[in-house]
Amino acid sequence: MDIFTLAANNLLSPIILSFALGVAASLARSDLTIPEAVAKGMSIYLLFAIGFKGGVSVADHGIDLTLGLSLLAGIVLSFALPLIAFALLQVMSGLSRLDAAAVAAHYGSISIVTFVAGTSVLESAGLTYEGYMVAVAAAMEAPAILSALWLVSRGAGGRKMESDLWREILLNGSIVLLVGSFFIGMATGKEGLAEIESFIVAPFKGVLCLFLLDMGLVAGRGLRQGGRVMRPGLLAFGVVMPLIGSVAGLGFGVLLGLSTGGVLLMMVLSASASYIAVPAAMRVALPEAEPSIYLTLSLGVTFPFNLTLGIPLYLAVAQMVTGG
Amino acid sequence: MDIFTLAANNLLSPIILSFALGVAASLARSDLTIPEAVAKGMSIYLLFAIGFKGGVSVADHGIDLTLGLSLLAGIVLSFALPLIAFALLQVMSGLSRLDAAAVAAHYGSISIVTFVAGTSVLESAGLTYEGYMVAVAAAMEAPAILSALWLVSRGAGGRKMESDLWREILLNGSIVLLVGSFFIGMATGKEGLAEIESFIVAPFKGVLCLFLLDMGLVAGRGLRQGGRVMRPGLLAFGVVMPLIGSVAGLGFGVLLGLSTGGVLLMMVLSASASYIAVPAAMRVALPEAEPSIYLTLSLGVTFPFNLTLGIPLYLAVAQMVTGG
Amino acid sequence: MDIFTLAANNLLSPIILSFALGVAASLARSDLTIPEAVAKGMSIYLLFAIGFKGGVSVADHGIDLTLGLSLLAGIVLSFALPLIAFALLQVMSGLSRLDAAAVAAHYGSISIVTFVAGTSVLESAGLTYEGYMVAVAAAMEAPAILSALWLVSRGAGGRKMESDLWREILLNGSIVLLVGSFFIGMATGKEGLAEIESFIVAPFKGVLCLFLLDMGLVAGRGLRQGGRVMRPGLLAFGVVMPLIGSVAGLGFGVLLGLSTGGVLLMMVLSASASYIAVPAAMRVALPEAEPSIYLTLSLGVTFPFNLTLGIPLYLAVAQMVTGG
Amino acid sequence: MQMHNAKRIEITIEAIMQKRLTQALENAGVTGYTILPVLGGSGRSGAWSREGQVSRASGMVQVVCIRRPNEVDALLQAAFAVVETHIGVVSVTNCQVLRAERF
Amino acid sequence: MQMHNAKRIEITIEAIMQKRLTQALENAGVTGYTILPVLGGSGRSGAWSREGQVSRASGMVQVVCIRRPNEVDALLQAAFAVVETHIGVVSVTNCQVLRAERF
Amino acid sequence: MQMHNAKRIEITIEAIMQKRLTQALENAGVTGYTILPVLGGSGRSGAWSREGQVSRASGMVQVVCIRRPNEVDALLQAAFAVVETHIGVVSVTNCQVLRAERF
Numbered sequence A, B, C: 001m002d003i004f005t006l007a008a009n010n011l012l013s014p015i016i017l018s019f020a021l022g023v024a025a026s027l028a029r030s031d032l033t034i035p036e037a038v039a040k041g042m043s044i045y046l047l048f049a050i051g052f053k054g055g056v057s058v059a060d061h062g063i064d065l066t067l068g069l070s071l072l073a074g075i076v077l078s079f080a081l082p083l084i085a086f087a088l089l090q091v092m093s094g095l096s097r098l099d100a101a102a103v104a105a106h107y108g109s110i111s112i113v114t115f116v117a118g119t120s121v122l123e124s125a126g127l128t129y130e131g132y133m134v135a136v137a138a139a140m141e142a143p144a145i146l147s148a149l150w151l152v153s154r155g156a157g158g159r160k161m162e163s164d165l166w167r168e169i170l171l172n173g174s175i176v177l178l179v180g181s182f183f184i185g186m187a188t189g190k191e192g193l194a195e196i197e198s199f200i201v202a203p204f205k206g207v208l209c210l211f212l213l214d215m216g217l218v219a220g221r222g223l224r225q226g227g228r229v230m231r232p233g234l235l236a237f238g239v240v241m242p243l244i245g246s247v248a249g250l251g252f253g254v255l256l257g258l259s260t261g262g263v264l265l266m267m268v269l270s271a272s273a274s275y276i277a278v279p280a281a282m283r284v285a286l287p288e289a290e291p292s293i294y295l296t297l298s299l300g301v302t303f304p305f306n307l308t309l310g311i312p313l314y315l316a317v318a319q320m321v322t323g324g
Numbered sequence D, E, F: 001m002q003m004h005n006a007k008r009i010e011i012t013i014e015a016i017m018q019k020r021l022t023q024a025l026e027n028a029g030v031t032g033y034t035i036l037p038v039l040g041g042s043g044r045s046g047a048w049s050r051e052g053q054v055s056r057a058s059g060m061v062q063v064v065c066i067r068r069p070n071e072v073d074a075l076l077q078a079a080f081a082v083v084e085t086h087i088g089v090v091s092v093t094n095c096q097v098l099r100a101e102r103f
């Protein structure tokens, strides 16, 4: 399949169209909304399912050195990408140091839904991937926050990390659920999966559609309200930065000798920007940074870009490079 | 199958019994309740699934003239039925013009759950139907509201439609979701359905049971509180009007040359009364109309009538007339 | 399978590990939480599914004398166990009469999730059970409350039951839903089940995992806050009482000639302690009793004990005694 | 605009007692009240939270009632009879309302 | 701490009217408000509850707005125009706020 | 009925700061508070709504605390230290309470 067919196929998947429906409904100011509790329930379901399946796959293939190295690569990427993002923002946008650091943190961390969309594109393409990439995703959530705080403290002020915050970030709900269900999957293996397969595998994509509908609604609302902060430089950053991230992910993926699917996911993780864990951490640690900037950029620009064009592009590149 | 077997079968389906359980629990003043967020979540699921499946079926069978004509027929019915309902109410009940117009609006519009119950009776009877009937359902939601406002404005006062309201009605959540998922289904077709089938097809009826349990709880609560407004004339209207509606639907259905299943659904749509979109619109447009009248009538009388006796009756008639 | 393998298997099931994850997350003060509405939605799903399946199984095997006698046995157990628990608490703990009575009520009543965990262990072991055990579970919910109130009224004060309370307890949401769906299952039988099987059977265990994750979160929070009230005597009671209960259940089960699976479930019901219906009733009827005592004991001690060690132990005993 | 003096009574009480409280208020002649959800809280009986709870045993609600000043005492008597043995908080604030005929 | 006199206006209104109300408030110069969920209530038009409701037709919300005393009248005029034909309750309480520059 | 003067402090603050705020209140000797959910609102930093949100980054809550008048200042100091750099609103109202021994 060439890249255009891939992209077209991807754009016509129920998942992407559900996201588009959400954005459209929101921009048209429809009163369509998904209750907060239902959205949280779906995100719990998705995290549990993706973690569990990752764990089962590791139980199946065994632990090896590459697993450890991949985790390390993820952590390094999460630390390093904010520095690149920060430098880029200084050049491309007129953001203050503080706002730039806050935005940068988001791009070092990851979006688990983008990751899931990546796995579902792999599935459609008939490609497999290393199950522990879920653990890499979890490992990449937090380090970026440290980098951002370091960037801020280097400047004026000298901000030190509140003692509670660090525990809060590492033990935030998504990480705990993802890692916890990963270990449950590892411990129970194929038999465990067989028991709950018709809950966590069969309906997975359908739930993902409704979840993306909700993300579209929220992103659309953000675009409507945050649109005024989106100057051209920032917009461009929201598209350029994931491309840079994906190249970094590609490098590490190839270096580690991951499968084509694994390389794609490494690219996707690096390219994606957080919209749950990092915004919450930023509100606590850098309350003066403007949330509408980082939320609109991450959820309204980079997320849809990755979802629609990014992933097929990364896959084409990954296949070219790995020959897979 | 004769009509009595049909009715009996229908009455013993888990769907109807779940509704009955809800009504009974509510009348016995049990504290059984379904959280608002869960009820909304289920309704989002049902709308998404029914819209999507309708779209897939249209993608499968192609668009033809009958589709366009059916949409038109639905719109005409939705405009016309409130006029009949209003005249009938003037004769049968002592309602004020205002309350009568508000009630009439509900009967021109539709109840999507009654529609879904109709499709599931068709399935049990092994009958198919035109997939675009979902689009007809969506088209019938709103015109009735205009008719009602016109009825009121003809009388004293001269009420003109607030500019916002019209957009609000056309873009209300249920219509957007139904139409949106219909288009997603059309765009992705059978392959799209295959991806999310185990989410939107397999568990559909089970979710419908729990949703009807909730509707039973709400209807029972309404009956307990609104019972005092239910004079005999109104009660009779709640049963006679759906019969009249179904005959109108039958006429259009046969005229259009729909399949037996399609004719049944046209009858069901015409016979059913709105209990989500129209009540909300009435609160904004006709706040002086008494909500307990239209809500109790629509949800407490007409909905259960259609669900239990109406649908089997309509099906028997549809089969007789179309020879299907 | 010997008892150790059973226990080990049980401990490594996704269900138990999900509970453990919840407890761990809560003790580590992670912000992982499941919205109230989602937790309630899952509990409604579980009650509906378990009731329905029980009813279908009764429709399948017919009603016989043992059904009636088992219900009676359940009621007797529910009345009698609080007396034993109360006496034991007088000896083992320094609780006031009031607190002891409140705790005792919980141990006469039942925990439906423990029951469900029992059925799923039976399934894994390839054993069947009498479908009406669900009805026995429902019958055991309430009588224990009467016993507790009698215990209190015998002492100082002379507390008489408020007229409303009794209706409230018998018609509480869980009982109504469990009994209602049991009757729906009985009325619709195998055909009814076939219609909604992919909703109430296939995903059941998966939902149970997430529900137990939530119970773990709530239990962990309770342990963190209520830990200070857990003196050694109370802790011991929380483990000894289920053992005593299980022996009582064993006696009745064998006397009634139940299958091995049925005997196990009778043991599990007797051994389990309520954490939904009875706490609510106690807040109304005995508001001076300290909730943190009975909630922590029931949810933080006895529930995990039964879930992890109790059920495999009871099964081993049931198999030994019935030779099944 | 024309405002009228009134009292705003707020009663934070266990969810399980809500119906008993509103019944008592209605018996005391109260014609209107509003019920707000409560997420969590802390008091002498410890901290609690609604998150993840299935049982109504540990949730609370807030019943808000606006009333003419001269009718507040009857209301408080009625409320107190219900709240007395239960955990909960009652507060009264002076306020002003539009459309006094409603209270 | 340095406190400033202000008025706290609470408007309990049908959910379906929320946007119209906040729009009217904004048009009247209101710069901030908070919206609280309402579980249920009772008034002259009977009792209602949010439980199980799918439609927004029968839910209510509470809009809370803190405002400088001299600007309350314009606010009430604007609110009243929306609330007038609808069920709902408006109350005003004296309060004190930190950071007066925000109101 | 016997009523006692008290102050009702309401703090609308980001959900993410809730624990920090209540911790600070407890350190300042506060023995009780109630937390109400907030659906949405609008202020200088724009409008927001809870609907569809998964993250806690953009939700708010309202912490309500009733306190004896003479102990309000310590409470406000503690609250202000947390709220200062964050968006949020603090208001204080005079009220009267039953059962003064509880506050």
Ligand SMILES: Nc1ncnc2c1ncn2[C@@H]1O[C@H](COP(=O)(O)O)[C@@H](O)[C@H]1O
Residues within 6 Å of the ligand: D012, D040, D041, D042, D043, D044, D045, D046, D047, D048, D060, D086, D087, D088, D089, F031, F032, F033, F034, F035, F064, F065, F066, F067, F102, F103
């Ligand atoms: N001083 C207070 N201010 C506000 N709410 C309170 C206060 N004291 C108690 N509460 C609320 O009332 C509940 C029960 O309080 P208590 O009876 O002291 O355990 C608490 O969980 C809080 O929600």
Ligand SMILES: Nc1ncnc2c1ncn2[C@@H]1O[C@H](COP(=O)(O)O)[C@@H](O)[C@H]1O
Residues within 6 Å of the ligand: D031, D032, D033, D034, D035, D064, D065, D066, D067, D102, D103, E012, E040, E041, E042, E043, E044, E045, E046, E047, E048, E060, E086, E087, E088, E089
């Ligand atoms: N006196 C009152 N105190 C508090 N809330 C009230 C009062 N009267 C009415 N309400 C609220 O306003 C809603 C509509 O009132 P009504 O217009 O009288 O039906 C009720 O359902 C309550 O939520």
Ligand SMILES: Nc1ncnc2c1ncn2[C@@H]1O[C@H](COP(=O)(O)O)[C@@H](O)[C@H]1O
Residues within 6 Å of the ligand: E031, E032, E033, E034, E035, E064, E065, E066, E067, E102, E103, F012, F040, F041, F042, F043, F044, F045, F046, F047, F048, F060, F086, F087, F088, F089
């Ligand atoms: N004047 C006000 N009255 C009531 N709530 C307010 C007011 N100003 C701000 N708020 C609330 O506080 C939040 C943050 O306000 P701000 O810091 O101005 O963005 C808003 O979203 C509202 O929920």
Ligand code: NA
Residues within 6 Å of the ligand: A081, A106, A107, A108, A109, A110, A111, A245, A269, A270, A271, A272, A273, A274
């Ligand atoms: Na990234």
Ligand code: NA
Residues within 6 Å of the ligand: B081, B106, B107, B108, B109, B110, B111, B245, B269, B270, B271, B272, B273, B274
């Ligand atoms: Na109709």
Ligand code: NA
Residues within 6 Å of the ligand: C081, C106, C107, C108, C109, C110, C111, C245, C269, C270, C271, C272, C273, C274
């Ligand atoms: Na028991």
